[in-house]
Amino acid sequence: MIAELFRDRAARTPGTLAVSDGATGLTYAELVAGSEEFARGLVRLGVRGGDLVGLLGGRSVAGVTALVGTVLAGAAYLPLNPGWPAARLRQITDHARPRLVVGVPDAGTGSVPAAEVRAAGRTAAPLPEGAGDTPPAYVMFTSGSTGTPKGVVVEQRGVLRLVCAPEHPWLPAGMRAAHGAAPEFDAATLEVWGTLLNGGSLHIADAETMARPAAYAQFLRRERIGFAWLTAPLFHRMADHDPALFAGLRTLMTGGDVVSARHAARVLAHCPELALYNGYGPTENTVFTTVHRVTAPVPDPVPIGRAVAGTELYVCDQAGQPVPDGTEGELWVGGAGVARGYLGDPGLTAARFPGGRYRTGDLVTREKDGLVRFHGRADQQVKILGNLVEPAEVTAALLALPAVRQAHTVAVRDEAGEARLSAYAVTGMDPGALRTALAERLPRYLLPAHLTVLDRLPLNPNGKVDTARLPAPRTHETHEDAPAPDELTGLWARVLGQDPAAIGPDSDFFALGGDSVRLGVLLDRIEARLGRRLGFRQVYAAPTPAGMRALLEHAGEAAGPVPRGTGGTGPAHPAQRGLYALWQADPDSVAYNIPVRLDFGAPVDPERLQGALNSLVDRHEALRTRLTADADGIRQEVVDGVALRLEPEDEEGGFVRPFDLAAPPLIRARRAGDRGLLLDLHHVVADGVSVRVLVRELLALLAGETPAPVPLRWLDAARWCAGRDDDLGHWLTALTGAPGGGTLPTDRPRPPRPTDAGGRVRRDPVAADAVEKTARVHGTTPFVVLLAAYATALARVGGLTDLVVGTPVHGRAHHELADVVGMFVQTVPLRVRLEEDTTLGALVAGLRESHQDALDRGAVPYDRLVRELGAGRPGLRDPLIDAFFGLQNLDSYEFAEAGLTASLDFLHPGTTRFDLNLQVHVRPDRLVCDLEHSTELYERTSADHLLDSVLLALDEIATAPEGPVLRRLTAGAYASDADFDFGAAR
Numbered sequence: 001m002i003a004e005l006f007r008d009r010a011a012r013t014p015g016t017l018a019v020s021d022g023a024t025g026l027t028y029a030e031l032v033a034g035s036e037e038f039a040r041g042l043v044r045l046g047v048r049g050g051d052l053v054g055l056l057g058g059r060s061v062a063g064v065t066a067l068v069g070t071v072l073a074g075a076a077y078l079p080l081n082p083g084w085p086a087a088r089l090r091q092i093t094d095h096a097r098p099r100l101v102v103g104v105p106d107a108g109t110g111s112v113p114a115a116e117v118r119a120a121g122r123t124a125a126p127l128p129e130g131a132g133d134t135p136p137a138y139v140m141f142t143s144g145s146t147g148t149p150k151g152v153v154v155e156q157r158g159v160l161r162l163v164c165a166p167e168h169p170w171l172p173a174g175m176r177a178a179h180g181a182a183p184e185f186d187a188a189t190l191e192v193w194g195t196l197l198n199g200g201s202l203h204i205a206d207a208e209t210m211a212r213p214a215a216y217a218q219f220l221r222r223e224r225i226g227f228a229w230l231t232a233p234l235f236h237r238m239a240d241h242d243p244a245l246f247a248g249l250r251t252l253m254t255g256g257d258v259v260s261a262r263h264a265a266r267v268l269a270h271c272p273e274l275a276l277y278n279g280y281g282p283t284e285n286t287v288f289t290t291v292h293r294v295t296a297p298v299p300d301p302v303p304i305g306r307a308v309a310g311t312e313l314y315v316c317d318q319a320g321q322p323v324p325d326g327t328e329g330e331l332w333v334g335g336a337g338v339a340r341g342y343l344g345d346p347g348l349t350a351a352r353f354p355g356g357r358y359r360t361g362d363l364v365t366r367e368k369d370g371l372v373r374f375h376g377r378a379d380q381q382v383k384i385l386g387n388l389v390e391p392a393e394v395t396a397a398l399l400a401l402p403a404v405r406q407a408h409t410v411a412v413r414d415e416a417g418e419a420r421l422s423a424y425a426v427t428g429m430d431p432g433a434l435r436t437a438l439a440e441r442l443p444r445y446l447l448p449a450h451l452t453v454l455d456r457l458p459l460n461p462n463g464k465v466d467t468a469r470l471p472a473p474r475t476h477e478t479h480e481d482a483p484a485p486d487e488l489t490g491l492w493a494r495v496l497g498q499d500p501a502a503i504g505p506d507s508d509f510f511a512l513g514g515d516s517v518r519l520g521v522l523l524d525r526i527e528a529r530l531g532r533r534l535g536f537r538q539v540y541a542a543p544t545p546a547g548m549r550a551l552l553e554h555a556g557e558a559a560g561p562v563p564r565g566t567g568g569t570g571p572a573h574p575a576q577r578g579l580y581a582l583w584q585a586d587p588d589s590v591a592y593n594i595p596v597r598l599d600f601g602a603p604v605d606p607e608r609l610q611g612a613l614n615s616l617v618d619r620h621e622a623l624r625t626r627l628t629a630d631a632d633g634i635r636q637e638v639v640d641g642v643a644l645r646l647e648p649e650d651e652e653g654g655f656v657r658p659f660d661l662a663a664p665p666l667i668r669a670r671r672a673g674d675r676g677l678l679l680d681l682h683h684v685v686a687d688g689v690s691v692r693v694l695v696r697e698l699l700a701l702l703a704g705e706t707p708a709p710v711p712l713r714w715l716d717a718a719r720w721c722a723g724r725d726d727d728l729g730h731w732l733t734a735l736t737g738a739p740g741g742g743t744l745p746t747d748r749p750r751p752p753r754p755t756d757a758g759g760r761v762r763r764d765p766v767a768a769d770a771v772e773k774t775a776r777v778h779g780t781t782p783f784v785v786l787l788a789a790y791a792t793a794l795a796r797v798g799g800l801t802d803l804v805v806g807t808p809v810h811g812r813a814h815h816e817l818a819d820v821v822g823m824f825v826q827t828v829p830l831r832v833r834l835e836e837d838t839t840l841g842a843l844v845a846g847l848r849e850s851h852q853d854a855l856d857r858g859a860v861p862y863d864r865l866v867r868e869l870g871a872g873r874p875g876l877r878d879p880l881i882d883a884f885f886g887l888q889n890l891d892s893y894e895f896a897e898a899g900l901t902a903s904l905d906f907l908h909p910g911t912t913r914f915d916l917n918l919q920v921h922v923r924p925d926r927l928v929c930d931l932e933h934s935t936e937l938y939e940r941t942s943a944d945h946l947l948d949s950v951l952l953a954l955d956e957i958a959t960a961p962e963g964p965v966l967r968r969l970t971a972g973a974y975a976s977d978a979d980f981d982f983g984a985a986r
Contacts, residue, residue, distance in 0.1 A: 001156040021204040038069025041121030049074035056080040056103025074128035076136035079183035143390040151343030158286030161310035161336040163194040174899035175200040178228040211520025213241030226250040232257040239263040244270040248708035255279035261300035280304035286337040310336040382411040382419040423448035505546040527558040572634035573718040574861035579684045591756035591911040592683040601901035603674040612701035620821040621714035622685040624664040690821040703898030724859040741876040746937040758912025765926035774958040780848040793949035806881040828854040841961035882915035
């Protein structure tokens with residue numbers, strides 16, 4: 001069912017991007033290959049059709065591959081969160097008894113590493129052709145009133161009825177969709193299968209992005225998202241931050257709790273083109289039961305809508321008999337979406353799924369036209385962060401603690417209308433110790449926001465807990481601007497709704513009722529009130545006031561908004577100044593051109609293409625700037641009315657040719673058949689991120705869509721960056737006495753005036769997973785490991801103990817710069833000093849620190865640094881460095897936008913910018929290593945030898961990091977391919 005439809009979709013669009021996390025992307029063909037390898041590995045490890053496979057992990061490209069692979073193996077998947085307490089994981093796996101659990105091997109579940117599964121799948125193994133008429137798709141566990149979670153067995157037909165019905169307009173073919181739901185939350189079903197079975201591309205947002213509105217807005221713009229799902233609480237928080245945040249979306253779905261009419265109205269007022277839907281449904285009926293298109297004016301309360309395709313609705317009385325339209329009753333559902341039942345619990349299945357229908361426990365009314373309105377629960381269940389929660393499960397967990405004699409839990413709504421749990425316990429335990437014990441048994445979303453210790457529970461005459469007499473939890477409701485004795489504690493108290501007196505230096509944010517959403521709010525308020533920026537990973541490792549205070553002592557300052565200016569002139573960006581000087585010295589050079597080729601998935605009309613290209617020039621100031629020099633330095637002027645001529649394919653003369661930086665536009669275009677386009681930009685106005693932005697917007701314009709407004713003028717961005725060069729002293733100290741350029745041996749003497757003639761050698765493939773594993777062992781990134789291997793090879797080949805390697809930093813140090821087209825990349829020179837006994841491991845550790853320092857201090861203009869150091873002598877291409885390294889890890893090769901696709905190749909113009917320039921390209925399944933070299937200085941055989949030495953050093957770092965750096969190696973033979981892509985330094 002799902003497997004056949006997925007393979008059919010992938011066969012129709014094999015080159016279309018299927019899934020991406022912003023750094024790694026897989027096309028449909030690559031996702032099929034990776035998923036089938038995973039599926040074969042499962043089969044080899046004993047998984048059979050109908051088995052259950054636990055998948056222990058979060059949102060990731062590898063996670064999506066594993067999920068799809070499990071279905072291709074004929075099995076059902078069980079999503080597990082590695083952040084759950086070990087006791088909770090054991091409780092679920094002991095109950096579910098999956099055939100296999102795949103994930104991190106130390107999670108207490110006896111799991112098998114995913115790499116082992118993939119390795120097993122590299123040998124041939126037959127995959128099942130089908131798994132019956134109604135095979136299970138997945139099992140998801142929800143809260144249980146007895147203290148034991150319930151495993152809902154969802155069938156594949158339920159998924160297909162949701163995402164493949166032509167009556168549903170939410171996910172049209174080719175949509176770029178956000179994947180922000182945790183895999184163990186059933187909204188992930190809509191995101192993953194709704195995208196992959198409709199030929200769209202799935203773009204993964206991490207937990208911090210989902211919790212911080214500013215980061216989420218940037219993600220939506222950067223990835224050009226067309227479809228997104230948010231729980232109602234998240235939707236409300238995003239709307240409070242900026243109701244125009246969703247303007248670039250085509251469709252937004254929300255739900256999982258009561259949707260605020262006020263927030264919906266504000267969003268629609270700011271985003272009139274947005275299709276906003278309220279989706280309602282329990283896990284037991286496969287994500288959605290009803291959906292309502294919200295339109296202005298918004299009714300209050302917002303209806304939950306009409307039945308989705310393949311769903312039958314029944315509004316019943318307590319005896320299960322239908323009630324008339326307009327009469328309140330319990331909602332029962334039937335149809336293809338109804339789950340098979342609860343795993344291993346036939347008694348509960350019979351009670352909640354009578355006659356193949358499901359009793360939701362929700363009280364509703366249905367109007368004559370089928371519109372359904374929600375009125376509350378018939379029991380105590382509530383939705384918290386989209387998860388259906390039984391307060392009785394928290395009570396059961398409390399009573400399981402030996403020191404707790406009595407307990408009771410109720411659900412309350414806070415001032416924002418969000419459900420919170422308030423628990424009461426009769427015990428001699430300290431409340432803090434009680435929270436700690438409870439956190440060892442329950443996931444974070446089940447931990448009560450308030451936990452009160454009592455001498456006894458108030459009872460009514462029937463002997464039941466009298467909830468009306470329970471004391472109100474102590475909360476802190478002071479005004480946002482009210483002073484607090486300790487401002488950090490005050491911020492905690494306001495976000496958590498706690499009394500500051502209840503928050504001690506070692507209080508755990510999550511044990512006090514915090515979650516990822518509230519953490520995002522807290523971090524945003526810390527930025528606004530304390531002027532410091534903390535990251536999610538930091539706080540997760542130190543989630544106490546004491547830990548956060550220690551982090552704040554070293555935290556960077558929060559950047560204010562980029563000032564907006566007026567007028568059409570301004571200073572050049574610091575990165576532009578050096579490029580302008582190079583152009584002045586050699587106006588005929590094309591070394592800093594960025595030529596690319598785009599191949600579209602279908603023929604493109606020339607007139608439509610011409611119009612789209614001119615729209616790009618109109619939208620982005622950098623493309624139509626004129627650069628000039630005067631007594632005050634390099635200036636730029638935005639020129640209005642600039643047109644870009646689309647050159648015909650048979651145009652005479654070379655396409656890659658010099659630009660005049662005083663004559664915009666600094667971009668040219670030429671047809672390359674009916675499906676191809678050549679673009680050439682000067683590096684002075686564009687970098688790698690800019691190319692990605694331009695290609696995505698070009699596809700949207702060709703599809704007749706209007707991209708979101710440009711968030712920031714290029715002149716304002718350049719002016720802001722020009723004022724951030726206060727790190728000069730650090731670099732002068734670090735580079736004083738460095739050898740400078742020209743230290744490496746060459747095959748030929750340096751000419752007095754070097755040209756930009758260059759060649760390239762390539763190694764493809766290089767094992768990406770091996771580099772990533774080495775990086776994890778050394779506690780660093782693949783960039784640092786590759787840089788260490790390059791520095792090692794340079795030192796060995798040249799016999800050097802002191803050298804400088806140039807590396808790029810992206811320069812987009814403010815979130816408002818993320819999607820601005822322009823030249824932001826700065827070159828930073830990293831000095832490598834070696835002793836006779838320096839080991840490879842020590843070199844990696846040293847470069848890890850110096851590269852991190854460079855990222856923090858990358859704002860100094862390179863041309864100013866050269867001038868202050870007084871570096872340079874005749875015959876040098878660069879005065880400080882003659883070896884450069886860049887890691888191209890942007891998703892810049894395959895594009896899908898608004899139903900159109902394109903693949904991109906960077907072309908090689910036969911030039912070089914440095915004597916030696918190693919560029920490593922991150923592809924979905926491998927690394928591609930290109931070494932560019934000056935053909936005036938080096939023979940091809942020397943470049944081959946150096947690149948092979950880099951790869952041998954890379955192997956040595958992985959296998960013998962205790963070995964010395966300064967040891968000559970004889971490079972072995974590696975497969976070589978001289979057909980190169982061009983990669984602009986980023």
